[in-house]
Amino acid sequence: DAGVTQSPTHLIKTRGQQVTxxxxxxxxxxxxxxYQQALGQGPQFIFQYYEEEERQxxxxxxxxxxxxxxxxxxxxxxxxxxxxxxxxxxxASSLRSLNQxxxxxxxxxxxxx
Amino acid sequence: AQSVTQLGSHVSVSEGALVLLRCxxxxxxxxxxxxxxQYPNQGLQxxxxxxxxxxxxxxxxxFEAEFKKSExxxxxxxxxxxxxxxxxxxxxxxxxxYSTLTFGKGTMLLVSP
Numbered sequence: 001d002a003g004v005t006q007s008p009t010h011l012i013k014t015r016g017q018q019v020t021x022x023x024x025x026x027x028x029x030x031x032x033x034x035y036q037q038a039l040g041q042g043p044q045f046i047f048q049y050y051e052e053e054e055r056q057x058x059x060x061x062x063x064x065x066x067x068x069x070x071x072x073x074x075x076x077x078x079x080x081x082x083x084x085x086x087x088x089x090x091x092a093s094s095l096r097s098l099n100q101x102x103x104x105x106x107x108x109x110x111x112x113x
Numbered sequence: 114a115q116s117v118t119q120l121g122s123h124v125s126v127s128e129g130a131l132v133l134l135r136c137x138x139x140x141x142x143x144x145x146x147x148x149x150x151q152y153p154n155q156g157l158q159x160x161x162x163x164x165x166x167x168x169x170x171x172x173x174x175x176f177e178a179e180f181k182k183s184e185x186x187x188x189x190x191x192x193x194x195x196x197x198x199x200x201x202x203x204x205x206x207x208x209x210x211y212s213t214l215t216f217g218k219g220t221m222l223l224v225s226p
Contacts, residue, residue: 004156033213033214035214040218040219041218041219042117042203042205042216042217042218042219043157043203043214043216044216045208045213045214045215048213056213058213090156090157092157092214099145099164099207101147101159101162102159102214103159104149104156104157104158105156106154106155106156107155107156
């Protein structure tokens with residue numbers, strides 16, 4: 001039973017560029033959430049997708065956008081990258097039912113030069 | 114809004130000693146609480162969760178946590194630390210609705226021989 005998988009594992013970009021991160025949820029899960037974890041901090045919620053729509057959003061600018069596909073996989077896009085976007089980006093999947101625990105992937109380490 | 118405070122960014126114990134990691138929460142509704150562990154260069158692994166019912170929750174790897182409503186606490190304990198327990202631990206509260214999490218800043222557990 002495959003868990004949550006994310007790609008790529010590492011990425012280096014320069015300021016102003018755009019990036020796309022990918023996530024495949026755990027088998028049987030239909031909801032995908034994205035988190036940003038800056039160095040030395042806890043993860044912060046970016047947004048959540050269910051039925052191919054953004055259902056909830058944290059306090060992140062519109063430069064952060066996403067998508068969910070019919071097979072429940074998801075992408076996180078970040079435009080106009082800033083140095084402060086350097087972080088570990090974590091994808092988590094869960095079942096839509098209330099209060100189900102989230103299962104996390106190993107993340108994508110994004111470095112902005 | 115819900116929040117989590119983890120007391121102590123670093124906790125050091127000797128192998129075989131008691132592990133106590135502190136977590137206090139703020140929530141306007143009955144909280145669902147979680148502890149996750151993060152090993153270097155990895156994602157988050159669920160240790161245990163409290164939803165309803167028994168206030169003493171047992172998790173994986175010998176960890177347990179007790180929900181104390183009167184103290185708004187959910188401290189994580191393990192009777193005897195092992196070298197393999199060295200990692201960062203995050204306490205999280207589930208936000209009302211569908212499964213998003215608010216995390217504390219994390220506590221790094223250091224285990225010495």
